[in-house]
Amino acid sequence: MNEKISFLKNKVYSDSPNKNIFPITTNIDKNGNLTIGGCCINDLVKRYGSPLYILDEITLRNSCKAYKKSLDKYYPGDSLPIYASKANSSLFMSNLVSSEELGLDAVSEGELLTALKGGVPNEKIVFHGNNKSDREIAFAIQNNIKVIVDNIHDLKRLERISETLDRNLEIMIRFTPGIECHTHEYIRTGSFDSKFGFGIEYLETLFKAIKETKFLNLTGIHAHIGSQIFELDPHKDLGEIMVNVILKAKYHGHIIKELNVGGGLGIKYTEDDDPPSIDEWIKTVSLSVYNTCKKNNIKLPKLMCEPGRSIVSTAGVTIYTIGSFKEIPGIRTYLSVDGGMSDNPRPITYQSSYSACLVNDPLGNSSKKRYTVAGKHCESGDVLFKELELGQCATGDLICVFGTGAYNNSMSSNYNRIPKPATVLVNNGEAEIIQKRESPDDLLKYDVLPDRFIK
Numbered sequence: 531m532n533e534k535i536s537f538l539k540n541k542v543y544s545d546s547p548n549k550n551i552f553p554i555t556t557n558i559d560k561n562g563n564l565t566i567g568g569c570c571i572n573d574l575v576k577r578y579g580s581p582l583y584i585l586d587e588i589t590l591r592n593s594c595k596a597y598k599k600s601l602d603k604y605y606p607g608d609s610l611p612i613y614a615s616k617a618n619s620s621l622f623m624s625n626l627v628s629s630e631e632l633g634l635d636a637v638s639e640g641e642l643l644t645a646l647k648g649g650v651p652n653e654k655i656v657f658h659g660n661n662k663s664d665r666e667i668a669f670a671i672q673n674n675i676k677v678i679v680d681n682i683h684d685l686k687r688l689e690r691i692s693e694t695l696d697r698n699l700e701i702m703i704r705f706t707p708g709i710e711c712h713t714h715e716y717i718r719t720g721s722f723d724s725k726f727g728f729g730i731e732y733l734e735t736l737f738k739a740i741k742e743t744k745f746l747n748l749t750g751i752h753a754h755i756g757s758q759i760f761e762l763d764p765h766k767d768l769g770e771i772m773v774n775v776i777l778k779a780k781y782h783g784h785i786i787k788e789l790n791v792g793g794g795l796g797i798k799y800t801e802d803d804d805p806p807s808i809d810e811w812i813k814t815v816s817l818s819v820y821n822t823c824k825k826n827n828i829k830l831p832k833l834m835c836e837p838g839r840s841i842v843s844t845a846g847v848t849i850y851t852i853g854s855f856k857e858i859p860g861i862r863t864y865l866s867v868d869g870g871m872s873d874n875p876r877p878i879t880y881q882s883s884y885s886a887c888l889v890n891d892p893l894g895n896s897s898k899k900r901y902t903v904a905g906k907h908c909e910s911g912d913v914l915f916k917e918l919e920l921g922q923c924a925t926g927d928l929i930c931v932f933g934t935g936a937y938n939n940s941m942s943s944n945y946n947r948i949p950k951p952a953t954v955l956v957n958n959g960e961a962e963i964i965q966k967r968e969s970p971d972d973l974l975k976y977d978v979l980p981d982r983f984i985k
């Protein structure tokens with residue numbers, strides 16, 4: 531048996547989805563094939579094609595509920611978990627998080643539109659970004675969506691808009707708290723050297739500047755220190771730092787009602803990963819904010835957090851079909867699949883690791899071999915697994931890669947003009963398409979051949 535997925539056999543699941551490699555509904559049917567959400571994966575591929583993204587509704591809802599439940603348990607004040615839609619943005623995801631009473635954070639007009647059309651109420655949406663366009667800011671204001679001011683450029687434009695509209699605007703500011711955490715350099719955002727937010731040393735000047743505006747009303751502060759974080763201490767420190775910022779703001783006449791600690795909780799991609807549970811993370815953040823407020827005699831702000839990966843990653847898997855094999859004696863055997871860096875750019879970008887198994891032999895009961903699993907793109911680095919142990923497999927067999935719900939679809943591309951996969955939602959034996967597969971023709975939709983080039 532493949533030790534990497536031994537707990538699929540033992541079926542020991544944590545009730546915190548981010549601590550599991552698999553969607554909670556993962557199972558093996560009587561024929562030994564993998565099922566998710568009560569659906570046979572072989573059948574899903576026959577029906578919807580390959581590669582295929584699958585989302586498990588129960589795992590998704592469990593993650594949303596875990597955030598809500600723990601905030602209610604540990605934080606005595608008002609609170610709101612906000613889904614960071616960059617992790618996986620669609621009408622369906624907007625609708626699902628909204629039905630679980632979460633808010634949503636967006637960083638572009640596209641994500642804002644998807645949230646609104648998906649049914650997220652505007653008062654539960656926040657708008658981020660270190661270089662928002664004028665059009666995006668106007669769109670947010672027209673839709674009464676709160677803007678998180680990232681820099682002076684944002685502040686000046688919001689001041690101008692509020693004056694033109696002759697209307698008060700509530701704003702939040704994002705700052706960099708100077709916290710280092712052990713995660714990939716590209717997904718670390720809270721240290722001083724970051725493109726996001728105001729440096730903490732600049733806040734006094736900023737508070738004075740906002741006070742001098744006629745219509746801007748500073749009501750919230752935000753910080754996000756990074757992603758895929760396994761330690762709790764950075765978020766304990768963050769809670770304390772943020773309450774001290776509230777105190778500083780108060781000194782300058784600003785009443786801060788909302789405190790948003792960002793996202794960042796890690797998930798279990800492989801057996802080596804051991805992230806804290808959602809409950810432990812929320813407890814740490816809640817107690818840190820609560821205790822520091824009590825110590826300083828401050829009214830509890832509304833506590834917001836912005837999880838992305840830990841909401842959607844474990845609910846998602848990607849299915850690939852095995853194509854060619856290339857054995858280099860004494861070195862390695864390449865096994866190529868029908869997707870790769872266009873549907874999952876994380877391995878080539880961050881050297882990320884995943885867990886995977888064969889759909890028709892999930893426990894690796896047949897004789898095992900190590901493979902390098904390569905994508906189909908014209909790039910030597912397009913490798914999904916440097917080493918993956920699999921049971922006996924052949925062209926046409928399916929591989930299931932776990933933990934792909936976050937930052938796969940949303941970061942996907944059409945490199946080599948490869949159409950993006952479909953996404954199906956599974957629950958209780960039913961499968962529903964939530965994103966259609968692209969076709970090569972779709973990819974031509976925005977190409978224009980000027981008349982003079984047409985013979």
Ligand SMILES: Cc1ncc(COP(=O)(O)O)c(C=O)c1O
Nearest residue numbers: 614754757793794836837838839
């Ligand atoms: C501002 C902000 N909030 C929330 C998130 C979500 O982080 P995660 O997916 O690690 O929870 C990110 C991700 O980079 C972010 O930049």
